[in-house]
Amino acid sequence: MDQPARLTREDVAHVAALARLHLSDEELDTFTHQLASVLDHAADVSSLDLTGVEPTAHAMAVTNVLRTDEPAPCLDRDEVLAQAPAVEDHRFRVPRILGEAP
Amino acid sequence: MSAPRPALETATMVRAGEESAVDVLEHHLAVIEAGEDAVHAFNLVLADQARAQARAVDAAVAAGDDPGPLAGVPVALKDNLCTRGVPTTCSSRILDGWCPPYDATVVTRLAAAGAVVIGKTNMDEFAMGSSTETSASGPTRNPYDTSRVPGGSSGGSAAAVAAGFAPLALGSDTGGSIRQPAALCGVVGMKPTYGTVSRYGLVAFASSLDQIGPFAHTVADAALLFDVIGGHDPLDSTSLHRPTPRVLSVLDDGVDGMTVGVLTEFLDGAAPDVAARVHQAADALAAAGARIEEVSVPEVTLGLSAYYLIAPGEASSNLARYDGVRYGLRVDAEDTVAMNTATRTAGFGAEVKRRIMLGTYVLSAGYMDAYYNQALKVRTRIIQGFAAAYARCDVLLGPTAPTTAFALGAKVDDPLTMYLSDVCTIPSNLAGHPAISVPFGPGDDGLPVGVQLLGPALSEGTLFQVAAAVEAAAPDLPAPRITTGAAS
Numbered sequence: 001m002d003q004p005a006r007l008t009r010e011d012v013a014h015v016a017a018l019a020r021l022h023l024s025d026e027e028l029d030t031f032t033h034q035l036a037s038v039l040d041h042a043a044d045v046s047s048l049d050l051t052g053v054e055p056t057a058h059a060m061a062v063t064n065v066l067r068t069d070e071p072a073p074c075l076d077r078d079e080v081l082a083q084a085p086a087v088e089d090h091r092f093r094v095p096r097i098l099g100e101a102p
Numbered sequence: 103m104s105a106p107r108p109a110l111e112t113a114t115m116v117r118a119g120e121e122s123a124v125d126v127l128e129h130h131l132a133v134i135e136a137g138e139d140a141v142h143a144f145n146l147v148l149a150d151q152a153r154a155q156a157r158a159v160d161a162a163v164a165a166g167d168d169p170g171p172l173a174g175v176p177v178a179l180k181d182n183l184c185t186r187g188v189p190t191t192c193s194s195r196i197l198d199g200w201c202p203p204y205d206a207t208v209v210t211r212l213a214a215a216g217a218v219v220i221g222k223t224n225m226d227e228f229a230m231g232s233s234t235e236t237s238a239s240g241p242t243r244n245p246y247d248t249s250r251v252p253g254g255s256s257g258g259s260a261a262a263v264a265a266g267f268a269p270l271a272l273g274s275d276t277g278g279s280i281r282q283p284a285a286l287c288g289v290v291g292m293k294p295t296y297g298t299v300s301r302y303g304l305v306a307f308a309s310s311l312d313q314i315g316p317f318a319h320t321v322a323d324a325a326l327l328f329d330v331i332g333g334h335d336p337l338d339s340t341s342l343h344r345p346t347p348r349v350l351s352v353l354d355d356g357v358d359g360m361t362v363g364v365l366t367e368f369l370d371g372a373a374p375d376v377a378a379r380v381h382q383a384a385d386a387l388a389a390a391g392a393r394i395e396e397v398s399v400p401e402v403t404l405g406l407s408a409y410y411l412i413a414p415g416e417a418s419s420n421l422a423r424y425d426g427v428r429y430g431l432r433v434d435a436e437d438t439v440a441m442n443t444a445t446r447t448a449g450f451g452a453e454v455k456r457r458i459m460l461g462t463y464v465l466s467a468g469y470m471d472a473y474y475n476q477a478l479k480v481r482t483r484i485i486q487g488f489a490a491a492y493a494r495c496d497v498l499l500g501p502t503a504p505t506t507a508f509a510l511g512a513k514v515d516d517p518l519t520m521y522l523s524d525v526c527t528i529p530s531n532l533a534g535h536p537a538i539s540v541p542f543g544p545g546d547d548g549l550p551v552g553v554q555l556l557g558p559a560l561s562e563g564t565l566f567q568v569a570a571a572v573e574a575a576a577p578d579l580p581a582p583r584i585t586t587g588a589a590s
Contacts, residue, residue, distance in 0.1 A: 002472070059534025083202075
């Protein structure tokens with residue numbers, strides 16, 4: 001398989017933003033070096049010709065599981081909300097959402 | 103000190119009313135009091151709750167009821183197992199103070215079996231690590247030598263059993279996180295077949311790989327605990343709808359006529375003293391009637407790379423839930439995205455950030471085919487490689503970890519070197535297979551060596567059977583220093 005280009009500092013900054021993590025300049029340097037070395041090691045996998053091999057996402061065959069549509073007790077609402085950082089009118093309260101950066 | 107009393111014996115005595123669960127608990131709390139400062143196995147010792155559970159066990163016995171097969175046995179829980187109303191941190195700042203609104207299924211089953219939960223054990227943050235050094239609450243130390251790591255990620259559970267803080271513990275194993283610390287701490291640790299133990303209430307790391315399993319001093323005690331926690335659970339959609347093997351009843355069945363394959367790829371990277379112990383275990387199994395073969399499964403050498411593409415990929419998705427909205431830490435900011443970012447930046451440690459970013463990268467457009475999808479195909483190859491070996495062998499034998507316990511700080515700044523600690527344990531997770539680590543004497547440095555037995559899916563009965571034979575032949579391991587003078 002064609003080898004992807006080596007991981008850059010810009011790549012790391014991009015995935016950090018996607019993953020909602022802020023990195024300092026120093027962290028960007030360190031993480032770029034460390035992640036690139038892990039991906040270099042992974043060249044033994046990425047360079048293989050595996051044409052025709054089926055992927056395995058789950059080792060044991062799994063199928064979707066549905067329960068019967070009957071009411072049953074669920075988690076206690078107040079107990080759940082008691083763990084939230086901020087609550088208002090039995091709802092999770094968050095800072096403003098509209099107008100945020102994309 | 104004398105060897106700790108087996109959990110099987112303790113439960114028998116408590117059930118018969120010959121010893122009180124309260125006395126058993128107080129003994130262990132005293133051992134913790136004496137040794138915990140040096141080891142730091144626990145994030146939280148639940149003395150009051152445990153005393154209440156022990157009194158309830160004693161009351162049941164007094165009333166003529168049977169509390170169950172773990173009556174009065176203290177069990178330590180890895181701190182990624184949800185305990186209702188009791189802090190569950192995953193050793194991460196992002197879950198500091200979080201009290202789950204429900205119990206994990208394994209916790210419910212322990213209670214139903216009469217066990218006493220003695221505390222929540224330290225771990226690598228979100229189970230990401232091989233030394234328990236990525237914990238936000240500081241490292242756990244190896245009871246055999248407190249300048250060494252206990253392994254990880256379930257290092258607190260392994261150390262708690264090794265130090266005599268609890269006769270039994272539960273951990274989770276995604277790439278070796280039960281077996282590797284068990285080997286480094288000189289205790290038995292077992293990863294079950296994927297789907298035999300419910301993951302309900304296990305905080306997710308890599309969902310297609312995570313399994314909960316037992317730590318114990320003896321193979322029989324590990325079997326006792328596995329029999330209690332295994333079995334179908336409707337609350338876990340990946341829980342198998344097949345009978346879980348019962349293992350306690352087969353321990354004395356021997357290895358006569360079995361074929362044991364010594365896995366050459368695992369020996370290639372092992373230190374000479376560790377490899378020597380593996381050969382010695384093979385000789386012991388031969389003496390007990392097994393046929394020994396050298397077996398090569400070349401595909402397992404790809405396991406490490408495949409794992410470090412798949413597990414971070416799954417983790418990056420699972421850990422998206424820590425957004426500061428519903429539970430755990432929130433760092434306020436002017437809008438929600440800024441709050442999410444500030445919370446995650448402050449709440450996650452460096453190793454967790456590395457894996458989230460690695461996972462995000464290998465799943466992103468343009469790289470997914472080269473990395474993640476290739477790794478899934480390698481997973482197929484590894485399963486096929488094992489299948490060919492198991493057509494000839496009942497079980498495979500190798501080291502659990504390439505070396506004995508390494509020094510604190512030795513690998514923490516070099517992630518790839520740290521990841522290599524898991525090279526012998528990862529393939530079983532990728533294949534969904536069970537495997538068990540059994541202590542087999544000291545290495546040249548006097549520290550514990552673990553040998554590993556691997557089997558195909560649902561082969562737990564055979565694995566425990568062989569493990570019992572390995573244990574019977576194991577050279578003596580000295581008691582850990584930390585408990586010297588602490589045991590009653």
